Amino acid sequence: MKKEYEALFTPLRIGNVEIRNRFAMGPMAMGQLTEHWAYAQESIDYFKERAKGGTGLIITGANFIENRIEKHRKASFPCPLEDPGEYMTQLKKMSDGIHSYGSKLFVQLTAGLGRSAIPAMILDNTFVAPSETTNRWDPSIKHRALTTEEVYELIKDFATCAMLAKMGGADGIEVHAVHEGYLLDNFTMEMFNQRNDEFGKDMMGRLRFPLAILKAVKKACGEDFPVILRFSLKSFIRSERHGILPGEDYPEMGRDIKEGLQFAKILTEAGYDALNVDAGSYDAWYWAHPPFFHERGLYLPFAQKVKEVVDVPVLTAGRMGYPELAAKAVNENLCDMVVLGRPLLADPDFVNKMRLDKEADIRPCLSCHDGCFGRAHQMRLMSCAVNPRCNRERETAFTKAEEKKSILIIGGGPAGMEAARVSALRGHDVTLVEKEDHLGGMYTWASVPEFKDDGKLLIKWYEHQMKELNVHVSLKDEIKADDLRIKDADVVICATGSHAFLPPIEGLNNAYTAVDVLKGEKHIDKHAVIIGGGLVGCELAIWLAQQGKKTTIVEMADKLMSTGAPADMNIQMIMELLEHYHTDIHLNAKLTKVEEGKIFVNENGETKEIEAPSVIIALGYRSENSLYHNIMTIAKDIYNIGDSSHPKDIMEGIWDAYELCSHL
DSSP, X not given: OOGGGGGGGXXXXXXXXXXXXXXXXXXXXXXXXXXXXXXXXHHHHHHHHHHHTTOSEEEEEXXXXXXXXXXXXXXXXXXXXGOHHHHHHHHXXXXXXXXXXXXXXXXXXXXXXXXGOXXXXXXXXOOEESSSEEOSSOTTSEEEEOOHHHHHHHHHXXXXXXXXXXXTTOSEEEXXXXXXXXXXXXXXXXXXXXXXXXXXXXXXXXXXXXXXXXXXXXXXXOTTSOEEEEEXXXXXXXXXXXXXXXXXOOOOSSOOHHHHHHHHHHHHHHTOOEEEXXXXXXXXXXXHSOOTTSOTTTTHHHHHHHHTTOXXXXXXXXXXXXXXXHHHHHHTTSOSEEEESHHHHXXXXXXXXXXXTXXXXXXXOOSOOTTTXXXXXXXXXXXXXXXXXXXXXXXXXXXXXXXXXXXXXXXXXXXXXXXXXXXXXXXXXXXXXXXXXXXXXXXXXXXXXXXXXXXXXXXXXXXXXXXXXXXXXXXXXXXXXXXXXXXXXXXXXXXXXXXXXXXXXXXXXXXXXXXXXXXXXXXXXSEEEEEOOSHHHHHHHHHHHHTTXXXXXXXXXXXXXXXXXXXXXXXXXXXXXXXXXXXXEEOSEEEEEEETTEEEEEETXXXXXXXOSEEEEOOOEXXXXXXXXXXXXXXXXXXXXXXXXXXXXXXXHHHHHHHHHTOO
């Protein structure tokens, strides 16, 4: 182990519980549930896998403390009170498994969703909040104010559920949360709390709810039972449903740092055993769940400020899945424990790989949200874009192949590399052929912007896996239909990718493609007009704007990113970044002609001329599958995956390859 990593592998005490190292799994609501709202075996497997991977403290995603005041649709949040017996039984299976690997378990209990509730999650119109307000996602939905009696019921429910968690083997609980704009957090914010009872009026009134929860849990479970708090130091709310970007100077409408530090002192002096510090709210959701546009370790400055005023351990997450950054955080006393959320989805063995000096084997998180929150908002099982086994550990396990085969993979993009990796792990003899002089395919160019650096790490990880697994990689090798290797292989997998779509428009020879620009083959001087307001076009506009270029987006649809949109926190940050950089946006606008220095569009039925020194086409991609069709009758066994099958995002490409090759 590197000397600078040693501090990460020293014990830490939270209350009376000693944790073997300085890594915690971040709470993420990814549970699969039984009929009675308890953790299903799939969830038990998922959490155990992260404990097996070396993580010292496992913090579950949120557990609802009740289902009668704010009624919830069953999704991924357990509820202990639905069937206490089954809940404790299943949690005991989980805690026993986690403890067997030397890790500890804290169960996160939530007061409720409040105005941050995704409408589809709430039943019977039971939308509640501290005071009357509107829903974060749908302003037409009204939230009623909880009665004083209902608040006291919730406090009692916290104590009961904490006791059930303790009886199920949990080592502590995390209170969810004075964080992210959920129900409990809204009680603490003057912006959302206009109550006139003991749970409002002034600062101590607004803090009474989390303080009462702490007191009730300690009374029920004992003073030595650890209770920690998920805590956002600053809300970053510019106005309802609008955040404050890094570096922007707008008045804080939620909780500012000065008030946050006061809160931290009051809450810990009252007895909270640790603070899990972050920043943001649902109104600035890209702070609470940071996309790749944010800097790595973005919460460390907030954790450091909190450490200066409290005497309990401070935990923090926020794009911390980088070994050297994690070590720096603890060595420089910026925090006491590093919380890994999405990095543990990408690689459950992150901690052990660090400990064993196998950093090159750590599969990087892309901070893309595609497999986790993107799927959650579609009410689908949460997982990970780069790790198809995440949250499906038992279902997707594979064994060595009964018969060793020679497998020829044509195309070295993510789908091709994943196909090679899985095939090699199963014991096959694998050859990967790539016509360029490097692996990565089109994803190489998608990873050019600085904010997409994690994509570069993923390509580097795959390159390392190819070497470790003895995959024969042949670069600058373009296979034609008459290549003898096609006939000789037992299996041929085409992963030949895609190319930019260029519509038949007059003057298009005067335009560039997004890839031309990302490759550096075409230079943008001062002003770029981007045709296409999908994800590629929007990210390209931001990247060019960060270089000081003026940018314009022309989009046929009535909104940007209308198809293949990323998760909501990414969308919000993209839209606010485009606003910040003063990008001109033309919607319902169809390109009709390109001339030197200008373009013509049909915008809302009118022909308009737009100044355009540089025109960039970002209208999507078309499959490059001619080779596949030419050799279908030649190969013994042939498959077409990734963009070569149909244009898709990186998650679909990787998952395609995994699903196919885990059964070949």
